[in-house]
Amino acid sequence: MTKHFDVIIVGLGPVGTLLTLLLNQAGIKVLGIDKDISIFPLPRAANIDDEGMRIMQRVNLESAYSDHFSNPSGAIFTDKNLNRLSGMDIPDDFYTGNGWLPTYFFWQPYADKTIREFLLNSGATISLGTELLSFSQNSEIVELNAYNSESEKECKFTSRYLIGADGASSLVRKLCGIRLESLGYDKDWIVVDVETNDDHDLGNYAIQVCDPDRMTTFIPFPKPFKRWEFLLLDDEDKHEMMKERKVRELIGPWLESEKYKVIRSASYRFHSVLAKNFQKEKVFLVGDSAHQGPPFMGQGMMSGYRDAINLYWKLNFVLKKSFPENILKTYNVERRPHAQFIVEGSAAIGKLMEAYSIGSRDNTIDEIPEEVINRGYGSFRIPVLEKGILFNQSSCNNPLIGELFPQPIQFHNTKIKERNDKILGDDFSILSKIDINIKKRESIFLNKINAKFIILKDKEIKENQWLSMFMQSSDTYIVRPDRYVFGATTKDISFSDLLTDLQSQLEV
Numbered sequence: 001m002t003k004h005f006d007v008i009i010v011g012l013g014p015v016g017t018l019l020t021l022l023l024n025q026a027g028i029k030v031l032g033i034d035k036d037i038s039i040f041p042l043p044r045a046a047n048i049d050d051e052g053m054r055i056m057q058r059v060n061l062e063s064a065y066s067d068h069f070s071n072p073s074g075a076i077f078t079d080k081n082l083n084r085l086s087g088m089d090i091p092d093d094f095y096t097g098n099g100w101l102p103t104y105f106f107w108q109p110y111a112d113k114t115i116r117e118f119l120l121n122s123g124a125t126i127s128l129g130t131e132l133l134s135f136s137q138n139s140e141i142v143e144l145n146a147y148n149s150e151s152e153k154e155c156k157f158t159s160r161y162l163i164g165a166d167g168a169s170s171l172v173r174k175l176c177g178i179r180l181e182s183l184g185y186d187k188d189w190i191v192v193d194v195e196t197n198d199d200h201d202l203g204n205y206a207i208q209v210c211d212p213d214r215m216t217t218f219i220p221f222p223k224p225f226k227r228w229e230f231l232l233l234d235d236e237d238k239h240e241m242m243k244e245r246k247v248r249e250l251i252g253p254w255l256e257s258e259k260y261k262v263i264r265s266a267s268y269r270f271h272s273v274l275a276k277n278f279q280k281e282k283v284f285l286v287g288d289s290a291h292q293g294p295p296f297m298g299q300g301m302m303s304g305y306r307d308a309i310n311l312y313w314k315l316n317f318v319l320k321k322s323f324p325e326n327i328l329k330t331y332n333v334e335r336r337p338h339a340q341f342i343v344e345g346s347a348a349i350g351k352l353m354e355a356y357s358i359g360s361r362d363n364t365i366d367e368i369p370e371e372v373i374n375r376g377y378g379s380f381r382i383p384v385l386e387k388g389i390l391f392n393q394s395s396c397n398n399p400l401i402g403e404l405f406p407q408p409i410q411f412h413n414t415k416i417k418e419r420n421d422k423i424l425g426d427d428f429s430i431l432s433k434i435d436i437n438i439k440k441r442e443s444i445f446l447n448k449i450n451a452k453f454i455i456l457k458d459k460e461i462k463e464n465q466w467l468s469m470f471m472q473s474s475d476t477y478i479v480r481p482d483r484y485v486f487g488a489t490t491k492d493i494s495f496s497d498l499l500t501d502l503q504s505q506l507e508v
Helices: 014-025 051-055 108-120 170-178 246-251 300-319 325-364 370-378 440-448 458-463 466-475 495-506
Strands: 003-010 028-035 045-051 074-079 084-089 103-106 125-128 129-135 142-148 153-164 180-196 205-208 218-219 225-231 262-274 283-285 409-412 415-419 429-432 452-456 474-480 485-488
Touching: 003 014, 003 283, 003 300, 014 028, 014 108, 014 300, 045 051, 045 300, 051 300, 074 325, 103 108, 108 142, 108 170, 129 153, 129 170, 142 370, 153 170, 170 415, 180 246, 180 325, 225 246, 246 262, 262 325, 325 370, 370 429, 409 458, 440 495, 485 495
Parallel strands: 003 028, 003 153, 028 125, 074 205, 153 283, 429 452
Antiparallel strands: 045 103, 074 084, 129 142, 142 153, 180 225, 180 262, 205 218, 218 225, 409 415, 429 474, 474 485
16 A cells, blocks of 8 residues: 655755754654665764754754764965965854854764754655655645665655755756756866874864965864865876875875875865755755855855755645745745755855955966955855745845844853743744734634744843844834744834735735
């Protein structure tokens, strides 16, 4: 008998696992499959940012990253001799509005092991060693054919929706006939991970070395690990350059050979591509199946996490709250432009490295075009949402619409005592510093979306600089389940105006 699910997720890497956990937590019948039985034993992702940590709070897994991490002192561009050209420093105690430090470097095999164990004990239906073969869809269901390596048998499943979280070479994407669009950055690099002893002084900065002879990136993983990424030159053979003898030649200027052992060296094509569409009817793409960029911005996994939280709450509203399927179309509307900015921004950092390399060689750094510098630096800021389920911007000029609302935090002596995102709930929330008069028809809709009301006290607002900034701009905010601001009241826009607009967008 064919087993039926609400959602099937193909691929249980970080993004597919997160989405599986979110849906399962919401009571949605979800199946997660992966062709591999074990987690990948080597690191790929290098860091998680403050927003990612906040998202992982939703499934109580932030400790998978925060228990073994390093916080960089900053990210800098240098010349070949490691003289600083530009960059930014990160204070040790700088917590963002999301309630976390700006970035955390982590060792992925440790995190993945914790997350996989959590997944297998979550109650979600998981089928490892199960490889997608094909699928078909109609207006009602998706039918999936797969092969399980343990039973050595083909199996069939059906679902209302199918999610492709199956990586850069996504079969789901290919079977949908969705093409990848190149955004203009394609270069081969060698990535080397090492385990060091403590006898070194490599520092705690992420470094983009703008060497005209060979651009290099250094990543200060948590002890005892470190990573280097070396640009592969046109006349070099990648197989030859991955040999340990060559790798040690590349690392030589940084660290003596006896002070480390090579864990792995691999060649990657750092490229910038974007799927033409993140959705085809009942099938959705998330993570690397939808977008891939060079790693200079450290936002590859983060973009996938944003995909997951965005799609999760919309599927939840359709499957558990019986809202129309049309709201699922906003997934592509919201996520594709946002992901495109990240991919292009990552490439822009690479292009700035190239410009600095040429400039340092020719002594023309002062002649680098301003737009190249601005685009490279500007890439470090994550954009707001500009389209989708947001209050009609044409009638409201509030710049905080589409921003992430700050996490409510309890402080003690200026230190974080408790992160209180959980008080916002899993659905829409209304945060206000004044009492709101709710009409009966509004109350019915608010109950339908399970909205949570929070009246913020003056003390809470004053203790949190980010919350204080938001509440100076408006008395009342409607915040989406993914913590983006849907809308805010002004002297011209009432809470009823916001609610009417939200209802019209959700009940289309």
